[in-house]
Amino acid sequence: MPVSMLDQTHFPLACNHMEVLGRLEGKKEWICEDCGKRTDLEVEPFKAQLAKELDAVHKIDLQAKAKGGMITRL
Numbered sequence: 001m002p003v004s005m006l007d008q009t010h011f012p013l014a015c016n017h018m019e020v021l022g023r024l025e026g027k028k029e030w031i032c033e034d035c036g037k038r039t040d041l042e043v044e045p046f047k048a049q050l051a052k053e054l055d056a057v058h059k060i061d062l063q064a065k066a067k068g069g070m071i072t073r074l
């Protein structure tokens with residue numbers, strides 16, 4: 001089964017480390033697990049970028065489901 005794009009897409013944090021997009025969904029902030037730096041997901045450019053990325057992967061997941069595929073979340 002294909003894995004959700006939420007778990008395959010990575011989002012660049014304020015410290016330039018990457019985090020899996022699905023883990024950031026619904027979060028107001030994220031503490032980097034690599035360096036401990038906090039990224040405020042409610043300020044720009046992160047807010048708009050996160051919304052854009054989430055919107056894009058949700059569309060891809062919906063397309064996969066529409067083709068009859070199951071989506072697995074990790």
Ligand SMILES: [Zn+2]
Nearest residue numbers: 015017032035
């Ligand atoms: Zn970091």
